[in-house]
Amino acid sequence: MGAVGAAAVAVPLIHQMNPDASTIAAGAPVEVDITPVAEGQVIKVFWRGKPIFINHRTKKEIEEAKNVNLASLPDPQPDSARVKAGKEQWQVLIGICTHLGCIPLAHQGDFDGYFCPCHGSQYDTSGRIRRGPAPLNLAIPPYEFLSDSKIRIG
């Protein structure tokens, strides 16, 4: 009985540290107008305090992302699984290095993608990890196209 009581008291004491109602409410989806994003440009928007990269990829970048031997990747995933069908010029990523949470720099590194200045992880034009200590590809947030020029993230 004592142990049950202690556990019952421990739950609120521990759970109070999880995101509170206002933090969760502030994490609601955001809508972004992507018309001004020129080809070859990466913009950064915030959702849930996380930077979201919206990359309007060039033809060359798309080709590079497609022509990769999947077996050579640390976290194999085809480019088609990382973009919406028919919208492969638009690539939406959570801009947080999967190593220890720094923000990678766009259009840098040996793979034309992203380079993390903290510990040297390099990602390709599809946001897949290619070299360095990061274990996983850059994550993709939940998002959908509301129209050709507008997306909703979250």
Next chain:
Amino acid sequence: MSGHSTYQPQNGFMKWLERRLPIAGLVYSSFVAYPTPRNLNYWWTFGGILTFMLAAQIVTGIVLVMHYTPHADLAFNSVEHIMRDVNYGWLIRYLHSNGASMFFVAVYIHMFRGLYYGSYKEPREVLWILGVILYLLMMATGFLGYTLPWGQMSFWGATVITNFFSAIPLVGESVVTWLWGGYSVGNPTLQRFFSLHYLLPFVIAGVVVLHVWALHVVGQNNPTGVEPKTEKDTVAFTPYATVKDGFMVACFCIVFAWFVFYLPNYMGHADNYIPANPAVTPQHIVPEWYYLPFYAILRAIPNKLLGVIALFGSIGILAFLPWLDTSRVRSANYRPLYRQFFWIFVVVCLGLGWLGSKPAEGGYVYAARLLTLYYFAHFFIVLPLLGFIEKTKPLPNSISESILDKDKH
């Protein structure tokens, strides 16, 4: 040990108090009559220096809290307010921030002294492990405190360190969200870090009491590593150790004051005078100097989970030192081989520290891998083997004999 005199209350009030709470007797037997080995050198004064630094950090910290605001929108400006507006605020803040560095200087000397003279060996294992716990608490407190000014290094340091926990399989992400109180480092993170930064020094003070208690049960080690046997081997704590400790605290304060008044930002980073910006990571993100060797170990390993394990393992392994070192001779003065390996180990630790401050690329990474390998080999291979193959020098029969012999030459 030596037949020290027991406390005799002198006046009526002390006699009255002693029968109800024998605190004066406890202080007398612990810090006045307490027998200390007569051959202790100046390396043994760092325990006293550390106690002084803990008290200094608590005093300056409590004063800073009177003027600081733990909120993501206000913290940075409140620190500038302390620096510019509060009377002597600049002094108190520089004492606190440089005090943290000086605290670590003292603890590293204290730890290496323990390593050199084998102070962790039977019967001082618990004393040593309490010391490792104190060191971990100090590291946690230092990290939490560094986030409070909410500059760029504060923010990104907090991000990188909390992300260590995302390496935990399956539950890592939930643990990190719980630590943050949000989906990224933000105001809830700052507020809880502030709360814990205020708490931990008092936890440290509590463990220090246990550390000193354990010390007074087993007695101090000494440069010969031979236990005191007769009264001739010891002197009373007061005045001998008190004066010596007091003298070294004063010398240490000269160095401390030199940093505070002439190089107050030498051990900080310019980036931390830029307000936290969640959109931009600083180009070269490095922790405070006292974490650099462990940072180098983290970055040396090209796998996230293994890197984090190696980082925590490199500290945790210290707790097992009393059993990894198989030699029965304590002091390196009588261990010719260990003495050499000890200095190699010191150089390796300094080397790792230097590499931790360099960018993680090219030759630096390979050097860090080599030194990381040696760091662990020191504990897992060198120390266990030395106990079997080393031919130690003959130990003196007693502490007083070792001193009298020296006088003859």
